[in-house]
Amino acid sequence: MRRALIGLLLVTTAASAQETVRVDAAASPPAPRSGQLHMGTAKGPGGTIGINSQYLTRNGRPWLPVMGEFHFTRTPAAEWEAEILKMKAAGVTIVSSYAIWNQIELAPGKLDWTGDRDLRRFVQLCAKHGMLFFLRPGPWAHAEARFGGIPDWVVARTRPRSDDAAYLAEVNRFWAGMCAQVRGLLWKDGGPIVGMQIENEYNLDGPGQGRGHIATLKALARRIGYDVPLYTVTGWDHTIYPRGQVVPVMGGYVDEPWSAKTGPLGPKENYLFRFRSRVSGDLGAQTRGAKVGDADADTADTPFLGAEYGAGVPVMYRRRPLLDPIDVSAAITAQLGSGVNLLGYYMFHGGANPLVDGRAIEETQASGGYNDVPQIGYDFQAPLGQYGEVGPVSAALRPLHYFLDAYGDRLATMTAREPAVVPSGNADLATLRWSVRSDGASAFLFVNNHVRQSAMPARRDVRFEVALKDGVVRLPPVDIAADASFVWPINLDLDGVRLAWATAQPVTRLTDAAGPIHVLAATGPGVVGLAFAPGTTLSVPSRRDAAGQVLASVTPSATRTITATARDGRRVRLIVLDQASAKRAWVGDVFGQRRLVLTDADLFVDGGRLVLRQRGETRFAFSMLPQAALSVPQTRAGEYAATVGTDRARDIALSPLRPAGEAPPVQVGGPAKAAMQPLPEAHRAAAAWSFTIPRSALPAGGDAFLEIDYRGDIARLFDGDTMLDDAFWDGRVWRIGLRRFAERLGKPWTLTVLPLRADAPIYLDAKARKMLPGTAQVAEIRGARLVPERELVVTAR
Structure with a gap:
């Protein structure tokens, strides 16, 4: 039940159980000083x-x-x-x-x-x-x-x-x-x-x-x-x-x-x-x-x-x-x-x-x-x-x-407080990495359990204890996943309703005709724990701890609203997004009001227009809170969908112009005494292909992208003698937007790839290294395709 309350990921490689970590965050920050910085007209x-x-x-x-x-x-x-x-x-x-x-x-x-x-x-x-x-x-x-x-x-x-x-x-x-x-x-x-x-x-x-x-x-x-x-x-x-x-x-x-x-x-x-x-x-x-x-x-x-x-x-x-x-x-x-x-x-x-x-x-x-x-x-x-x-x-x-x-x-006025035990240095991956920013009465708790290219241990039964002016805030035992990174609130005032703590990250504050809505996001799978000040009543099942705090175990849902009412009658609503929804979240002033939009598409707001774009997909779907009457069909309350165009990604045929020659050895030297970019004449060894993208490739809105999956050292794209773009191969598909080259479409372009030598003294991430064949050099095209970016413009009705 305890882990169900917190809902953070359990992993078999967890660090030792029953770990209590403490920080003294009770002191007020020093009063800010002014006058010592000589700036301009404010x-x-x-x-x-x-x-x-x-x-x-x-x-x-x-x-x-x-x-x-x-x-x-x-x-x-x-x-x-x-x-x-x-x-x-x-x-x-x-x-x-x-x-x-x-x-x-x-x-x-x-x-x-x-x-x-x-x-x-x-x-x-x-x-x-x-x-x-x-x-x-x-x-x-x-x-x-x-x-x-x-x-x-x-x-x-x-x-x-x-x-x-x-x-x-x-x-x-x-x-x-x-x-x-x-x-x-x-x-x-x-x-x-x-x-x-x-x-x-x-x-x-x-x-x-x-x-x-x-x-x-x-x-x-x-x-x-x-x-x-x-x-x-x-x-x-x-x-x-x-x-x-x-x-x-x-x-x-x-x-x-x-x-x-x-x-x-x-x-x-x-x-x-x-x-x-x-x-x-x-x-x-x-x-x-x-x-x-x-x-x-x-x-x-x-x-x-x-x-x-x-x-x-x-x-x-x-x-x-x-x-x-x-x-x-x-x-x-x-x-x-x-x-x-x-x-x-x-x-x-x-x-x-x-x-x-x-x-x-x-x-x-x-x-x-x-x-x-x-x-x-x-x-x-x-x-x-x-x-x-x-x-x-x-x-x-x-x-x-x-x-x-x-x-x-609120965060700006809070200063960072050092826990009782901190890592000994960069390489200490065993000690929990965390911090609290506090003003003495309230705080935000920060945890980072991710380090690039290093395996971090998941941790079981971590007990956070944060000393504030009015006493020690003790969170229930939590499990912290490897690669978790998050911010949790402590004693956060939600428009008069005190959130004592939450195992979810605050995201934004919205308002509608019924008042404020605070949006949080789960920082792990499973349910989220919420604790409110004594006397608070909730619209979801709750219980009270020994100190009278009101506790709730909430399943994250973008469509579920939780109402919290303080003892004095002040009321707020909360929405707790799941992790996937948080990654689809956009917040901004849309149609004259701050709104939350959940969508897989990219978006921006241009005056009275909400512009959504996405690559390779024709169906747009999104939800919006607060709801609005829009120019696109509403599938159900607060959810909308529309289809734009029919074209999907398609392959581009490349015609070989010349095979690769033998790339010269990569020279080591220069100010860095490291691998140096080949001189221009080295590109005589580059393999070359020709292809043509029709002018009709560009959709009415958005863009179209040329995606080139290649293996090699340096790729270059030419229109005649003019180089349009270049890239050093790093394991990614090379994506090139075509709208800015609209006037050049319909003509033959040339793609060249300088071979990458197996003995080149360069760094590639392991995931990229695994993509390379075990040959002396490589300069090849695995595929090229045209991916349209569709645009949906939404207006209010």
Whole structure:
């Protein structure tokens, strides 16, 4: 009965039974301090953006936003609006973007802000749809761009990343031109731009460098006209900066594609909860600082803000990790439980590197960079891919984003509390990884039992004891599955009804004519345990414990509503989603009201239209709460369905043009002293095929995707002499969106695959290695198909 109450997965490899874990979370957090951080104008027509030593504020209230990186120069301008709306639908509230200098200044002295480089239009689209914007203009951005984005001619005749007068003159020209583009769009003017990051991964020290250079850049930005509520710097890899003038932002990735190692890296620290330092280890800074960085010493004065928590990882030539959604969501859960008060992702939206007059400007070891990346492809395994396709990691992250939107104002004021026993380090997989964020009276309990590429033990009969001001909260024994990762509430005020604890994760708060509805999600199979304050009455069977708390055992169901009424008559309803439904959940303002939509399709809201898209399926089905009268048929209460089109995926015939030659040995060297991307002439050994996709392949709405299942080293797609895309093989099917190439359809295209040598000193995940034949080299196509993406537009009646 006890395990039936909690309903978490039992596994035969469970750790030893009857484990009691404790944390003292009774102390109130220290009062937040203000005045020590010298930011810009905080007040504008849209309200006030503030910052204190512990958290951000918006209009005086604690604020914990979600920020996602989306590079405007890496996506065609025609697609920007829909992609911004997709980010909003996924729970992102701030769009951040590098302004990558060499993707804007295409010739010496000529800044081009037109077309796909029209920063002003991009920011205006963010504003149009209620999204804030965080500007990251470098001047050194990295972003896997050549020379970190600094144009070749600036690198050639100045001393970049220093107070060199010639360099600062170039930066002044670039930043001044950019400032003219965003005039009137700063927060103080009623625009969406709330922040500016100064430089990136800066740890240089010496004449004209160091903290003084960051101070110089900030002063230059202010003098040009960048007056924003927040000024930040990246805080990892021994970053140094003038404290009080800028605020450090943190990050962390679940693998290191920039590593020179050709095997698994072992347990990463990002799966641990942080109680000593906010700074992650190596995040791939191109320089190495000799001194201790400033971020740890700044902890008491600055909130724990993030900017580069990896929503994916890039694929680099020498190292090609392949992520599972839980790899990302578990690390994010751990960082939130560590005290993060701005959840910032890099990248949230993948992209494509632009070619300049056919010339690639990506980072390569041959040009002095530390990494080799594809010339064009910058998919990043992100929640939104290179072509805007919604990836599986989106479903794993969205419930966390909706949780922060609904309850983040409470979480922001809570500080992380260290349990009595914590893991000894990254490699300690035996000790439970957990944390509590508390304000002394209430709390959220975070558990992470997943570490990428490491077998975590399931745990039986874990007893959590959380000491708060009014006493110790003791949860009943629970079983924690291997790879479980979740957040549970303790003493959560649900509109006047106190939820003492729940073995389910809060997701969002809705309202309808009958009042508020709080939505939770099960964090394991089976039933969920709920405990309410004494005197609460429930609409489901319940019992009382010795302390008078009202306990219920609830089977998760998206269609079942539980009513809880407090002793004083205040009433709320709860819905507990099962795990599968939580992955299908979307929350947003739909038809003028915040609603929950459950569907296998991808969706976004565009004004008065709900847009659903899905690949390869013609039947759309979804449910909505609160219900609405819609333009599509209602199958039963709150459930809707419609069919769009008839075409399904079909194979594409490829005609061989030439067989593969023998690929040259992969060279080891470069700054990383690791496998280097083959030189251009190596592609003479590539196998080649020809095929034609008819113009009729594109459906009326949505997109169509070319999916290529191949084995090899580097694949490239050409229309004549123009390369459309490229990819390093990592075990995934290569998916290419065709709408952006609509004008090129109907003509023969060429696909080339450079053979992958069996002795290539590169890293592939084990699941990818298993796909390779036991031959000296491989360059083959296993299949190619055309997959239509259908679109259903729903309106209210």
